[in-house]
Amino acid sequence: MDLLKLQEQAKQKKIENAKFFKKLKTKKPKNLDNVVHDLHNKTFEKINCLDCANCCKTLGPLITEKDIKTLSKYLKIKEVYFIEQYLSIDEDSDYVFKKMPCPFLLDNNYCSVYQYRPKACREYPHTDRKKIYQLLNITEKNCSICPAVFQIVEELKINCK
Ligand code: SF4
Ligand code: SF4
Numbered sequence: 001m002d003l004l005k006l007q008e009q010a011k012q013k014k015i016e017n018a019k020f021f022k023k024l025k026t027k028k029p030k031n032l033d034n035v036v037h038d039l040h041n042k043t044f045e046k047i048n049c050l051d052c053a054n055c056c057k058t059l060g061p062l063i064t065e066k067d068i069k070t071l072s073k074y075l076k077i078k079e080v081y082f083i084e085q086y087l088s089i090d091e092d093s094d095y096v097f098k099k100m101p102c103p104f105l106l107d108n109n110y111c112s113v114y115q116y117r118p119k120a121c122r123e124y125p126h127t128d129r130k131k132i133y134q135l136l137n138i139t140e141k142n143c144s145i146c147p148a149v150f151q152i153v154e155e156l157k158i159n160c161k
Contacts, residue, residue, distance in 0.1 A: 001147060010144035011153075020157050021140045025133075026055035028161070031090045033132050035159050040127040047148045052100075053109035054145055060096040063087060068095065074116040083120045125149045 010017075027034070072082040086103055087095045097103060104113045111117055125146045126135050141148040 067118040
């Protein structure tokens with residue numbers, strides 16, 4: 001997967017996408033969830049996250065108390081040690097990984113804690129979630145990070161002309 005090309009394309013589409021999302025916020029299409037979920041499914045039939053892992057390399061997922069409990073238990077270490085070893089607190093006072101790429105990302109792009117990964121990782125890139133209307137800002141930002149979101153938004157522009 002050519003992530004440099006994605007960044008370039010996302011840069012070129014920045015103004016066009018900003019206009020599109022602005023229009024979408026005003027229009028509030030009633031069937032937006034269905035359309036986006038359908039595009040999500042079609043897109044992820046073609047895109048393999050293991051060829052990419054850009055989210056795991058660049059985004060810092062928010063880590064909840066529940067995630068800390070689950071991961072510490074899985075790793076058989078004390079929560080306090082897990083926090084000390086892997087986490088820092090960001091500007092919004094949330095726990096995030098100390099540095100990215102994520103410490104649990106393997107060289108072959110697999111996640112070494114996949115079954116126990118944080119909620120934010122499981123939900124990314126959010127295009128199969130309900131109330132997409134409330135996630136338009138994050139979806140717009142994700143166009144430059146996630147090739148799947150970029151593709152979904154390109155198709156969405158055709159669907160919501
Ligand atoms: S969710 Fe998107 S950014 Fe993350 S690995 Fe899959 S295609 Fe890449
Ligand atoms: S925990 Fe797994 S899914 Fe989440 S960022 Fe790290 S490698 Fe990716």
